[in-house]
Amino acid sequence: MAATALIARTRDWAFGPILRGLLTGLVGFSLGAGFTAGVRALAGADAIAFGPVIFGGYWFGLAGWLLGVGVWRTWAREWLGMPVDWTMRNGWQRYFDFTTDHKVIGVQYLVTFLGMFFLAGLLAMLMRIEHLTGGQVLFSPSQYNYVMSLHGITMIFVAVAAVIGGFGNYAVPIMIGAADMAYPRLNALSYWLAAPVPVLLLATFFAGGFDAGWTSYPPLAVENRDGQILFNLAFITLGLSSIAGSINFIVTVTKLRARGLSFGRLPIFVWGVFAMSLLGFFFTQYVAAAMMMTLLDRLFGMVFFDAAGGGDPLLYQHIFWFYSHPAVYIMGIPGLALALEVITHFSRKPLFAYRWVVGGILAITALSAVVWAHHMFTAGLSDIELFFFVTTTELISIPTGLIFLGALGTIWGGRLWLRTPMLFALAVIFNFLIGGLTGIFLADVFTDIHLQDTFFVVAHFHYTIVGAGIFGLFAGIYYWFPKITGRSYSEFWAKLHFWWMFLGFNMTFLPMFWLGLNGMNRRVASYPSDLEALNVVASLGGFFLGAGFLVFLANIVVSWVRGPAASANPWRARTLEWHTSSPPPVENFESEPEVVGHPYDYGTPGAVHAMLAGAEEEGG
C-alpha cells in the first residue's frame, strides 16, 4: 500500500508526470524487449541482438511513456469506465505536465524545438570549423558524417515542428476565436509524442552514431551503425505526432471558427497552417513507411530496398521524397504566411490581393504532390519522368510568385512601422527570393545534373528553409512575445539580433552557391584545397551567425523575467488574438467573439474585424 500511496503522491510533484512516464516507459520497454528476445530465442536466433531488441522494446516503451505521462489519467481511465479525477495544474508546473491548454502546448513546442535548434546550431559551428581547411581539422570522416547527419535531421525536425507546433498551437485557436483546439487531449498527446524525439537523437551517440544524412538512403542506412535504428524510430515518432497535430488543425480550423469568421476572412497565417496541415495529414505516412521498411530490411532481413533480393533502392527514394518534398513546404510556408501576417499589420494596409495569395498557397499545396522526383534527376529516371517533373516543378514558380505579389503590394504605399517582427518578415521575403530563384537552376535538369548533390543545393535549401521558415519563426517570436509573456522585449537588443542574424546568414550561405558550382560536393569532411578561400568566408559567417543568438537569448530571458508589462494590443493589430489580454486567460476570451469584417481592413474608417459579446467594440 505504501507504494500505491507514493505513486499517488507523485501527481503533486512538479516533475511527477514525467517521472511516472519514464517509469512506465521503462516497464514497457522491458516487456517489449523481453518479448522480442524471447521470440528470437524460440526461433533459434541470437536473443539479445541490439537492433531487434531496441525496436521491439521501443514501441512498448513509447506506449508506456504516453500512458504514464498522462494518457492513463486523462483518457484511458475514461475508456475503461473508471472515475477520472484530473485537473489542470496552474503555475509553471503545467509546462511539465500533460496539459491540454493549447497555449501551454504552444510554449512547450517552442521551447523544446528552440533548444533543438541551438543544439543543431552548435553542430553546424563544428562543421564550419572542419571546413576551415580542405583537409582534416577536427573530425575523422566518420565523425564528420555523424555530426552532419545529426545537424541535418535535428534542423529538419525544428523546421517541421517549431512554427506549426509552436505558433500554430499558440496563435491559431485564438486567431479564429476558439477556446482551444478541437481535440485538446490529442493535442497534448502530439507534444508528448514529440518529446522523446530529441532524446532518441541524442541517444544515437551511444549507439555508434549514424552517417547516412537526414535522407538516409538505403542500402547505406541498412548497413551503417546502430544509431541509424534510433534515427528511423525518431522519424516515425515525429511523424505520428505530425499526423495527430495535422488532424487537430484541420478540424479546429474547419469546425471551431468564431461566428462570422468565414474562410474568406481567415487570417493568412491560419491559412498557411491549415494548408500545411493538409500536407502533413496526407503525406507524413509515406515517410513513416519508408523509415519502417528500412528498419524491416535492416533488422528482419526483408528486401524492400535490396536489389540482390529483388527489391530496389530507388523505391525508397520515391517514397521518401513523396513526403519530403511536400515537407519542405511544411517547413517554409508557415514562415512565409507568418511574414505576410506581420507585413500587413506593420504596413497598416490591407493584405494585397488576399484571394490570390490564398489561391497561391492552395496551389502550392496541390502541386507539391507531383514534384517529388526532381530530387532524383540524376538517379537514372526515364526521359518521360524527366519531362514531367521539370514541367510540374517549374509550374510552382507561378503560385509562389503570388506570395511575393501579396508582400510587395502590401508594403508599397503603406505606413511602415519597422519594429523587429517587421524586419524579420521583410528578411523572409528577401531570403526566400534568393532561395526561390536559385531553385529554378535545380528545377531544370540540364543545369541540375551538375549542381545536384553539391553545396549549391545546400545554399538553396538553407535560403528557403532557414531564410523563410526560421526567419519566420523569429518574426513570430518577437511578434507574439508580448502576447505570450505579457511583457515587452527590448527593441534595441532585438534589432541588434536581427541585423546580426541577417548579415551572418547571408555571409554564411551566399558563398556556398559558388562553391557548389565550382566542384564542392555536399556532405564531405574534406574538399579540394582550391575551394578554401570562400569556405573560410562561409565559416566566419557561420561563427558570427551563431554568436548572434547569445543576444537573442539574453534579451528573451531578461525580458521574460523583468521586461515592462505589455498591453493587450501593443501593435494595434486587428486579428483576434489582440482582442484579449496579454497573456490571454484560459480558454482565451472573457466573452464569445463575433467576427463582423475582414481582418485586414486597414484604412477604412469604422471597419471592424471582431467584437466580443458585451464588451466595448474595439476600433482596431
Added chain:
Amino acid sequence: MKPRDAYAAFVIWVVLTALGEAFVLRANIYPLAGNEFARDVDDAFRLLMALAVPVFTFVVTVLVYSLLRFRRNGEPAEDGPPIHSHRGAVWGWFAVTSGLTLLVMVHPGFTGLLELRESRHQEMVVAVQAAQWSWNFTFPGRSELEKVKDLKLPTDTKIRFDVTSRDVVHSFWLPMYRMKIDAVPGRVNSVYVATEEAVSYGENVNVRVQCAELCGTGHPRMQVRVEVVERPEFDAWLAEQEAG
C-alpha cells in the same frame, strides 16, 4: 504614395537591372568546361541568371524603396490607403510570372532535355562499378581495372559510361563535363561524355571523377584523378594497365 514614387522606383529598377545584367553576363564564375555540352550547360546557367536578375532587382527595389520611403518614425499615426487589390497589377504580375515560367520551362528546360537526349552517342563504352570507396573501370575488351586512382581518357572521343554499384548508392560526377549519374545497386545507368582537348587533374581539380552521393566514411575521398590524353598515349596507358 504618388505616381513619382512609381517612376523613381522604375528608374532604380532599370539601373539595378542593367548593372546586374552587366555583372552576370560578364562574370566568369564557372569551373573549367571540358566540352561543348559543358559550355552549353554554362550558357543555360547564364541565361537563367540573366532572367533572374530583373526579378531579383524588382523585388529588392520595391522592398528597399518602401523601407526608406514609406517608413514612419515610431508608431504610424494613421493607416495606409485601403487598397485591397488592383486588377491590372495582379493580372499583369500573373501574366509576367507565368510567361517567365513557361519560357524557362521550354528553354532551357525542354531544350536542355532534348540536347541531353541527342548527346547519346558512343564510340567507346566503359563499364563503371562503384564500391565503398573506390571506382572500378572496364574498357572494351579489357579486364576490370580495380580501385583506380588515376584514369586516362582519350581526346575527342564519345564515351558512354555504364554505371552501377556493388554496395550502396554512389554518384559518378565529372565536374568539368557537367555530367553526373547515380550508381545504384541492381541498375545500370548510362551517361554520355564527349571528350575534347587534352587536360589533366594537375591543371584543374575539376578534371576528376568525384562521388557525389553520401556513401559512408570514404565518401569525400572517393575520387579519381583524370587525365585526357591523345589517343596513342591513351592506348599505351591502357596496355600498360593490362600488363601491370
